[in-house]
Amino acid sequence: MRKTIQGLALLGVLSFTTVFVPAQAANFSQLNAQAITLEDNKRTLTFDVNTTSANLPLGSSHYHAFNIPSGQYQVRLRSNIYKSVFAPTAYVLDASGNILATYGQDKVTHQPSGVISPDRLQLKFDVDSTTGAAVVVVATSQNQLNQTTEIEHPARQLAKARGNQPPDIPNLFIPHSQSGEVQLKLSKIETEVDNSAPVLVTSTTAAREASENKQAIVGASSVQPSAADATTSSATTVAATASASAVSTSAQVKQTALLPASEAMYNQAIKDAVNQQDHELALQLMLEASEHGSKTARATYLEALEQR
Structure with a gap:
């Protein structure tokens, strides 16, 4: 991830502007009350102007909160990269709304595109209800909004997919946004x-x-x-x-x-x-x-x- 935006004109995203949403100071006990229960341990989280926002410890952000099922789980948050990307941050709360753990930019990894998936950012961590973990809040941070993610230029990816010599063009630097989609998946650790x-x-x-x-x-x-x-x-x-x-x-x-x-x-x-x-x-x-x-x-x- 780098702070430069060199090469963004190639994707037509130089006009992209980060919008900072006004938000109320976070009341984490309220966040717990608003948390949803996942029916199948999967959910697509949409972050846009209609999503609730709050002043969280790492900055103002739209957010989603979900309840942690009983047991030990691996949480995976994946955000596909297109012309911008939502870089996830996660807060793990106990039943009283106290923050037990925070997973920010240092835990987010860039996964290069594969045969069936585009470039994406991924955040993975474990939670355990027996240690008091009750709710996960998914948001982004001010630091992440100031960053970009470097990806291989699509033209190079296309040439490789066709078996051709990739053109000599620079990589792209994709801006991080307050809007986007995050794929959430919980996997029970005992059954990995x-x-x-x-x-x-x-x-x-x-x-x-x-x-x-x-x-x-x-x-x-x-x-x-x-x-x-x-x-x-x-x-x-x-x-x-x-x-x-x-x-x-x-x-x-x-x-x-x-x-x-x-x-x-x-x-x-x-x-x-x-x-x-x-x-x-x-x-x-x-x-x-x-x-x-x-x-x-x-x-x-x-x-x-x-x-x-």
Whole structure:
């Protein structure tokens, strides 16, 4: 992370301005009362002008608060990087609203883009209800708002995805914002996955989680679309027409290539999703297309991001 904004003109974000929201001094007992209970230990947290804000110890910020389930959990906060990014800070509170721990910029890591995900900031830490931890407050900090995150230029990523020589252009420095989305996930520590074991995936969601855990994927070419993949007609059409029969051997699963018409429909659906800023769907389509043998889905996704 660096404070310079050199190269931002290439993404058209020089006009970006951080807006500091007026906020009341934090009453942490009230934050506890406002905390939500997660139904499935996952949630997309949206931070915008409609999100409650407060003067927190590390600066004024929009925030979300959630209750910690009984037991020991790993908390993962992930914020995808586009033209700006929300850099997460987390406060762990006890039942009386006292701060037990703070996880700020020094704990946030930059995760480079992969086959199925863009560049992102990630914050991971453990919580334990038996030690008094009751609530986690997710926000950002003034220090983080003054920073930028350096990423590889999308044109270089695109060239690599196509197997070409990357152009000699500088990296970009993405500003941190008070607005954005953070993907929250809680994983019970006693049931953390064995990353050395391969995973037989049965949905794009399972495949994505296996990839994030750096696990080998078995039977990826036989993955069927998850319910989330059918949220648009484009995704439904692509899934219905894709050719993805798997030929298994005792050692591996061999993929068949997509038909040209199916590949074209996948690529168009990816472009449409990016244009509509539905990045979750775009990533799902890219993963699904790659599972079915597409050689161009990732390049199409990166190119669509670059053009926005």
